[in-house]
Amino acid sequence: MTADENSAETRGPDFRGRVHAVVHGVAYGDAMGAPVEKLSAAEIRERYGRVTSLRTEWHRTGQSEQARQGRIRGHGIVTDDTGMTLALMRIYGRERRHLDAWDMGTGMVREITWERHWVPELQREAALIERLFYPEKWIFQRHQLSGCDPRQGGVGNMVNCGAAMYIAPVGVVNAGDPQRAYDEAIAFAMGHQQSYGLEAAGVLSAAIAQAFVPGTTLDQVIRTAHDLAHDGTRSAIAAIVEIAETLAAKGAGPDEVTAAFHTAIAPFSPMGDDLVHTPEKAGRASNAYQPSRLLSIEELPLALGFCLTAGGNFKQAVEDGINSGRDTDSIGVMAGAILGALHGPSVIDPEDAALLDDANRLQLGAAADHFTDAALAIQANDAASAKAILAARRALSNPAKDKAAE
Template identity: 25%
Template sequence: MVIGSLHDHAMGALLGLAIGDALGMPTQSMSPETIRAEYGNAPIRTFIEASARQPIAANMQAGSVTDDTEQALLLANQLIDGNGELDIRQYACALLNWEADMKAKGSLDLLGPSTKRALEQFQAGVAVEQTGILGTTNGGAMRACPIGIANRPGPHLAEIARRSSIVTHNTRQGLESTMLVAAAVSYGINGAAPVEALLLACNFVTAYLAMRQFEGLDAGHWSAKASVIARARWAINWARDHTGDNAADLYDHDMFAQHLRDLIGTSVEANESVPAACAIIARYAERPYDALVVAANLGGDTDTIAAISGAILGACHGAGALPTDLARTVEEVNGLDLAAVAERLLELSERDEYER
């Protein structure tokens, strides 16, 4: 049994993921103006029911998670069942089965555009190395938290993150974003502060992909879109430069959010949503709850930005830094046992590298 600080930080990562996801659920894919029209001018600061005009999750119960948490836990189970390894064909089948279950329930919260296209290719018999070559969105990144819990920073983490990404997001942006989130969670669980975890993760991803290129190995299909890592570094520095003394003021939150939308973007593209999460983490490094509130009210891919922010901040600070009422509610509403998942994943991380 895994006990103590590591378990608290692993729990923090999973709870941060789920709480951020559920806070962002009612606002996902909506503009800031539509969010205010539907839910009022005051920012959303707790779990609320989705409105009837929510485009993806109409009338969903307050505290419900979305595909971000559900697919992250699906990946966690794949890692647990595989004793730390990942069979990507089995993983692809599990994602297809998950969507079939969602459709049977009448849900519109289904696979994202890159994942759906890639898995249709997989079903048609296309090799898994080719199915994800157009995937530049954040589907790999939103699922990556369990990889960071199950692995200490090192080659095995990088390889499992790469494998988890290639079937659906085998682009440079897909690999960078997935590995960045996994590595930042791992560094956080192992003692790094939030900004330190992000910067270490950026260096980790850059070095690993450069090594693969040097060795003539695949490092993600080329896309003309901007680098996730380059934009994440810029976003971190920008956010740190624009953290004022009066950061708790509501107008200051709004002004930061407006600049973030204008300069970075909040779409499902990995090179917008992941740097946006990095900027929020950097600015609210010592205030995880404020970070999640800002993310949930941004507009755009709010559930994913909040989920990624929560996973990394929770990993760094531990479960105790998150509101206990929200933690209790998100587990009760969704029937989750995150403590058990955290323990099983941490048991994988304690295995010696030679056993793998």
């Protein structure tokens, strides 16, 4: 084997291939989890046995249109997780620079409110805000209706995984630089989320940026996520990783893993199994989903844990996350994005990719290519800026020598 061949083998998939895999991982995990979202693990087992395919019927199919809120799911249809990820990719495509909270207040507000795209769950062209959950509609309310300082856009919002679920593109743009990915995700998502919901967005971006590093391992990705996390998010990741390593060593089955994970995450997450909003819950005072330095969204630590217990296997990690119940689509999105970045296009099954495009009227490959071009342009600007900064610092360290050299 030549040195060049060894180098290519060490590098693994190229940047473009990994971006395609991240985009596919988001859509795949989203569409896989959507039909069973809000069911408990026990309910999924009772109804489906185990979800292993995109061609799964939504558990609410057959209910009235009012009960379904006019939506359809199943058989490859994605949700707002993918919709907002694609929106963020389009913002990068237009701006071709790093983003901050002002881009949430302009670019994301325009994307979700004033641009119309095919919304698969509604089966029509619409503004994405028609589909969004209340914490994501907050973006429009705070930035356009309230005219807030963009950096305070997330203040007062319900704390949830809404920012983390679409933040993967920030990790892509900052591939190889987890700290910068964390910082940019925080700077951008603070226009939407606060507290541990904001923290999760930063940590997931960092994990994805680390996964792009040639030759990196899943353990290194998870260590990066843990080390850059703060407060309850860091503690929750540590708790899940500890139990995941134990379960992986003993070869525990998915049901045992899910039960152990839910026990481990309970001190950090207010979610539980009862996710359905009903009239009976109106007016109940609760600390759930309120700012806290001690809590964590559960989707990110669980996604990391399922990646570990699956040994980094893309499909197994997504499937195990989906079958654990609760916020299934977002767990699938996070596991899919991380392992897509780590493994590259080998995770893309052509049949699954074709179904995702067809069911959602998307061209995920073309969207990934356009986003890749924007990310590469940003990275080229970063390289030029870094070179100029280095030259300036060298001049400052020895100005007399540099002047003599002139």
